[in-house]
Amino acid sequence: MSSQGPCSCCQNETDQQKMERIGQIIEDYRHKEGNLIQILHMAQGIYGYLPMELMEFISDRLGKPLSEVHGVATFYSFFSTKPRGENTIRVCLGTACYVRGGRKIVERLQDILGIEVGETTQDQKFTLEVMRCIGACGLAPAITINDRVYKQVNPEKLQTIIEKYY
Ligand code: FES
Structure with missing residues (x-):
């Protein structure tokens, strides 16, 4: 994609x-x-x-x-004083997502991308952020990449999801 x-x-x-x-x-x-x-x-x-x-x-x-x-x-959080990536990944850290492994997802993404939350990869492809509940709690944990919501995200599948954006 x-x-x-x-x-x-x-x-x-x-x-x-x-x-x-x-x-x-x-x-x-x-x-x-x-x-x-x-x-x-x-x-x-x-x-x-x-x-x-x-x-x-x-x-x-x-x-x-x-x-x-x-x-x-x-x-205002919608302004950014640092360069942003072409794609923004946001990991939900609302209660349901947090309990069902949201933090593991953040850690896995940090490993894959080699950046911390709030940073952008050197190739300017991805910015990694966290967000609050987006109402997909029944299918937690959830992440979004740009406008697309991914539900019940398995940390092991993150690499495959990310690759679609290259
Ligand atoms: S807590 Fe993550 S979608 Fe609601």
């Missing part, structure tokens, strides 16, 4: 070009209320995440203190 990936124009777009596009958005949203969160959302959509130089750029262009931009970007 490999994704098709970006089109060639997006793939070849330089960071500078992405910044320019974000700069245009800042101009468009400059006078709108609550604009910082909207701008950060769009900047993350374009850039993939919110590195410090991008936050500095937004702060500068918008005329808001860097501490405010940084504060908002780090407060």
